[in-house]
Amino acid sequence: MVCSSSRGPDVKDDERSTTAPYYIETAGEVALFEQCHHRKLAVMLKGPTGCGKTRFVEYMAWRLKRTLVTISCHDDLSTADLVGRFLIGTDGTAWHDGPLTRAVREGAICYLDEVVEARQDTVVVLHPLSDHRRMLPIDKTGETVIAAPGFQLVVSYNPGYQRMLKDMKPSTRQRFVAFDFDFPPPEREAAIVAHEGGVDASVAHALVTLGNRLRQLRDRGLAEVPSTRLLIAAARLIGSGIAVQDACYAAIVSPLSDEPVLIGAMRDLVAASFI
Structure with missing residues (x-):
């Protein structure tokens, strides 16, 4: 209730x-x-x-x-x-x-x-x-x-x-x-994303790698870094048939910032992670 x-x-x-x-x-x-x-x-x-x-x-x-x-x-x-x-x-x-x-x-x-x-x-x-x-x-x-x-x-x-x-x-x-508590080590986080997001191991691993790269942007002004929860949300969109980059923009990039410079940097990392 x-x-x-x-x-x-x-x-x-x-x-x-x-x-x-x-x-x-x-x-x-x-x-x-x-x-x-x-x-x-x-x-x-x-x-x-x-x-x-x-x-x-x-x-x-x-x-x-x-x-x-x-x-x-x-x-x-x-x-x-x-x-x-x-x-x-x-x-x-x-x-x-x-x-x-x-x-x-x-x-x-x-x-x-x-x-x-x-x-x-x-x-x-x-x-x-x-x-x-x-x-x-x-x-x-x-x-x-x-x-x-x-x-x-x-x-x-x-x-x-x-x-x-x-x-x-x-x-x-x-x-x-x-x-x-902190974010899990990459292998464990990938296992969580795969299970909760309903995607295969390769997609989960790529999302976790992207997440760790984005977390390094904290030093460049990103107030909140991507959580495991956001990675799972992106995985669920991908699992439902949404294009990978579109899913990452909607579930990860956009919720994190409205600052054009940061958004641009995050979009570049998404593009580099899913070529």
Whole structure:
């Protein structure tokens, strides 16, 4: 179920999937996450956009047999959006739990994507859940909800993007075990692109090679480098019959920049990669 409104967060409550989400382990992160879960430790995933952080959480929720509640954070995200609020209905005013409260009560994994996009006064509500107390005080009702067995708090953010805009307070950062994510090594990334994009190995390898060349343009002013997600999008277009260069322009080049000089440089790299 996906819920979104101008007053609340984008929330996704995932049922426990019987099929494993596709994920290739890179550096022992699966065992480390499992131990964090068993030891009731909150987890912070750091890494560039589209490098697999969300897929990793989905995979771990499946592996641990936990329901996953995903919240996409934004500037207008309030404490009430997370915890809950009183709403007027046909039978009068009643309290409605927010997604964070539901996850705490049910023992789900609660994943806050791009947590630093939320206001600092909102992030503070996570503090008693991310240490030994594992509880959520609800000021409006006077209730204190103790986290059910299996509850785990997971947050993610892109430190490269946020460094110039926002960052997480040290008092919040030190409540989490941090996992450093990056784009997979070329062979693994090619395997991911081939599987998720539905193309053969040669096309996937060429797309990953292009992606790595484009990532070197960061030093020339490219704010965001192409993610694995963009490479997969290009692969899916190619797999559907779209010409390779057209697919790369639409799925990779155009989303990355509106700057004519950068667009020209990226188009040249696409042309050189698919002669």
